[in-house]
Amino acid sequence: MEIINRRQRMASVARKLRREEDKTIGLVPTMGALHDGHLSLVREARRMCDVVVVSVFVNPAQFGPSEDFSRYPRDLTGDTCKLADYNVDYIFAPPVEEIYPKGFATYVTVEGLSDPMEGAARPGHFRGVATVLTILFNSVRPDFAFFGQKDAQQTLVVRRLVRDLAFDIEVVVLPTVREQTGLALSSRNAYLADGERKAATILYRALSQAREVYMEGERNAKRLAETVRAQLSSEPLARLEYVSVVDADTMEKFDRIPEDRSVLIALAAQFGKTRLIDNIIIQPARQQARATSEG
Numbered sequence: 001m002e003i004i005n006r007r008q009r010m011a012s013v014a015r016k017l018r019r020e021e022d023k024t025i026g027l028v029p030t031m032g033a034l035h036d037g038h039l040s041l042v043r044e045a046r047r048m049c050d051v052v053v054v055s056v057f058v059n060p061a062q063f064g065p066s067e068d069f070s071r072y073p074r075d076l077t078g079d080t081c082k083l084a085d086y087n088v089d090y091i092f093a094p095p096v097e098e099i100y101p102k103g104f105a106t107y108v109t110v111e112g113l114s115d116p117m118e119g120a121a122r123p124g125h126f127r128g129v130a131t132v133l134t135i136l137f138n139s140v141r142p143d144f145a146f147f148g149q150k151d152a153q154q155t156l157v158v159r160r161l162v163r164d165l166a167f168d169i170e171v172v173v174l175p176t177v178r179e180q181t182g183l184a185l186s187s188r189n190a191y192l193a194d195g196e197r198k199a200a201t202i203l204y205r206a207l208s209q210a211r212e213v214y215m216e217g218e219r220n221a222k223r224l225a226e227t228v229r230a231q232l233s234s235e236p237l238a239r240l241e242y243v244s245v246v247d248a249d250t251m252e253k254f255d256r257i258p259e260d261r262s263v264l265i266a267l268a269a270q271f272g273k274t275r276l277i278d279n280i281i282i283q284p285a286r287q288q289a290r291a292t293s294e295g
Contacts, residue, residue, distance in 0.1 A: 001080070001083065001084055001087075001088055001089060001090065001091065002089070002090050002091070003076075003080065003090075003091045003093055004090055004091065004092050004093070004094075005093060005094055005095065005098065006094065006098060007094060007098055007099070007135075007139045010053075010090070010092050010094075010139045010140060011138075011139050011140075011141075013090065014053075014139070014140050014141045014142075015141070017050075017051055018141060023050040023051045024048075024049045024050045024051070024143045024144070025049060025050070025051045025052075025053060025140060025141065025142045025143050025144075026045035026046075026048060026049030026051070026052050026053065026142060026143065026144045026145075026146060027045075027053050027054075027055065027136065027137075027140045027142035027144070027145045027146070028041045028042050028045050028052070028053070028054045028055070028145075028146045029055045029057075029132075029133060029136055029145065029147075030054060030055060030056055030057075030079075031056070031057060031058045031059060031072065031187065032056040032057075032058060032073070032074055032075065032076060032079050032093075032187070033072070033073035033074065033075060033079070033187035033190070034078075034079045034082050034083070034187075035177075035185045035186070035187065035189075036177050036185055037148050037150065037176070037177040037184075037185035037186070038148075039082065039086065040148075040174055040177050041146040041147070041148060041174055042054060042083065042086045042088060042146075043086065044146060044172065044174055045144065045146050045172075046086055046087060046088075048144055048172070049143065049144055051089045051090070052086075052087070052088045052089050052090075053088075053089065053090045053091075053092055053140050053142065054083055054088050054090075054091050054092070055091075055092040055093070055136055055140070056076060056079055056091055056092070056093040057092075057093065057094060057099065057132065057136075058072050058074060059099075059128055059129070059132045060096060060100070060128075061100070061107075061124075061127070061128030061131055061132060062122075062124075062125050062126075062127075062128030062129050062132070063125075063128070064122055064123065064124065064125070067122070068188075068191075072187070073187055073190055076091075076093055079091075092136070092139070092140065099132065099135055106131075107127050107128075107130075107131045108127065108130040108131045108134045108161070108165075109126075109127050109130065110126060110130050110157045110160050110161050110164070113126075113153070113156050113157050113160055113251055114126035114127070114130070114157055116153075116244065116246075116251060117153050117242060117244050117251075117266060117268075118153050118154075118268070118277070119153070120242075121241060121242065121268060126153075126154070126157050129154060129157065129158075130157060130158075130161050133145075133158060133161065134161070134165070137162075137167050137169060142169055143168075143169065143170065144169065144170050144171075144172055145158070145162075145169050145170075145171055145172065146172045146173075146174065147171065147172070147173050147174070148173070148174055148175075148176060148177070149173055149174065149175050149176045149279070149281070150176040150177075150184050150185075150186070150277070150278065150279070151277070152248075152264055152266055152279045152281070153251070153266065155171070155173045156249070156250075156251060158171055159171050176278075176279075178204065181198075181201040181204075182201055182203075182204030182205060182208070183197070183200050183201050183203070183204065184203070184204065184276075184278045186276060188274055188275070188276060189274075189276075191272075191273065191274040192271060192272070192274050193272060195237065196237055196271040196272050196274065197271075199235050199236075199237035199238060199271055200238075200269075200271050200276055202231060202232060202234070202235040202238055203232075203238075203267065203269060203276060203278040204278060205231060206227070206228045206231035206232050206267070207228065207265055207267070207278060207279065207280045208280070209227055209228070209231050210224045210225075210227045210228050210245075210265050210280075211265075211280055211282055213227050214257075214263070214282050219256050219257045219259075220255070220256055220257075221245040221246075221253070221254055221255060221256065221257055222245075222255070224245050224257075224263075224265060225243045225244070225245050225265075228240075228243045228265065228267060229243060232267075232269060237271055237272070238269050238270075238271060239269060239270040239271075240267065240268075240269045241267075241268040241269055241270060241275070242267060242268055243265070243266070243267040244264070244265070244266050244267070245257075245263060245264075245265050246263070246264050246266075247261055247262070247263070247264070248261075248262035248263055248264040248281045248282075249261075249262060251264070259284060260284050261284060262281055262282065262283050262284060263281065263282040264279055264280075264281050265279060265280050265281075265282070266278070266279035267279070
């Protein structure tokens, strides 16, 4: 396993792998502080690809001025040890000035999908995400790029970025990895005090309750959102920031959910100083019925 710090070196390695060795390359973009959620992506990349590249870069462009960039957990040594167990070929861990050199002035914006939810709560966040991914995609030139469903809105932004800018990349999205309590794995979970960590399990319980209500026949989007709000209001340590019930593919809002549309229920909440997000996707009722009959 080689650790690469320079874009030019990464591009040179990737070019050789593609042209001379005809290898398929899988990229797992991360901000480090790796956990089992990241490692599930690495496992799938290892299964699907000849060469696996994991990028480790805490991207300042996706943090707002009052957010946690300076205290975001960084442990490249620990991350390297974890990745060694998965036979990763390259870690691309550039310094900030390598990605954003002096005079950097070009940013990428995915309009529409970047605006609601996390886009509204964190202005400029997805511009930073789209920009750094464009740089990573151009440096690594992967055949496949791997992301987790926990960042649902991000996966939609990435798919549109890849489509609109004609990147020859297949975006692979894998299910959210959770603790036994249901809490979605996140590098930010390390910030939670014990009481806050226990309280944060309300997120998945609230989402699961909304899914149950949907399965019982509720199709009113506002009522599903209210189900989540009611659950969150029962936890004193939770401060709900938003809950959205939208089309899982387009993020289109609707009053009544059509029977043939997948639904994304997404939320963000604060526990102390820690902000967490989570979501579930509910498949169309007909598709669920078909899967049940086939099973």
